[in-house]
Amino acid sequence: MHRKCSQQIILKLLNDITDDIxxxxxxxxLKKQISQLRNRLGNIQNKEIKRLAKACGRKRVKxxxxxxxxxxxxxxRPAISIPNHPGSLGKYVAGNILDDLEEDLxxxxxxxxxxxx
Numbered sequence: 408m409h410r411k412c413s414q415q416i417i418l419k420l421l422n423d424i425t426d427d428i429x430x431x432x433x434x435x436x437l438k439k440q441i442s443q444l445r446n447r448l449g450n451i452q453n454k455e456i457k458r459l460a461k462a463c464g465r466k467r468v469k470x471x472x473x474x475x476x477x478x479x480x481x482x483x484r485p486a487i488s489i490p491n492h493p494g495s496l497g498k499y500v501a502g503n504i505l506d507d508l509e510e511d512l513x514x515x516x517x518x519x520x521x522x523x524x
Contacts, residue, residue: 429464429480434516437462441505441512448498456489456496456504463508464515481514 440459444451457467457474464480465487474491478484487507490496496504 429515429519431516431519434512434519438509438512441509444505445502448501450495451501452494453489453491453496456501459508460487460489460504463511465508465511478511481511484511484514 437459440462444455444459453474457476460476461467463478465476465478468475468477468486470486471488473488475486475488477486485507487504489504490500495501
């Protein structure tokens with residue numbers, strides 16, 4: 408990743424959408440939440456995933472029939488589509504969404520560690 412792009416991401420990390428500071432501690436907490444959700448893949452509500460997506464620095468955008476969430480911290484990451492139907496999400500759908508969010512956290516952690524060095 409280019410140095411200038413990395414610096415822009417760091418500045419966004421330090422002042423993310425909730426005016427909170429995205430730091431290693433927060434990233435580890437979010438990873439723990441993802442791990443807990445993975446333990447019950449067949450019983451995850453869409454509102455739980457949406458809440459987690461927002462905590463990972465994604466915001467809802469109007470596009471298509473399902474809710475889409477774009478990363479405000481990592482502009483090159485693709486949007487995540489989260490189904491908006493009642494009941495639990497399918498285990499494969501939920502697993503794929505959690506994979507995408509976990510990858511976001513990986514990239515955020517990498518950028519923060521580069522900034523701290």
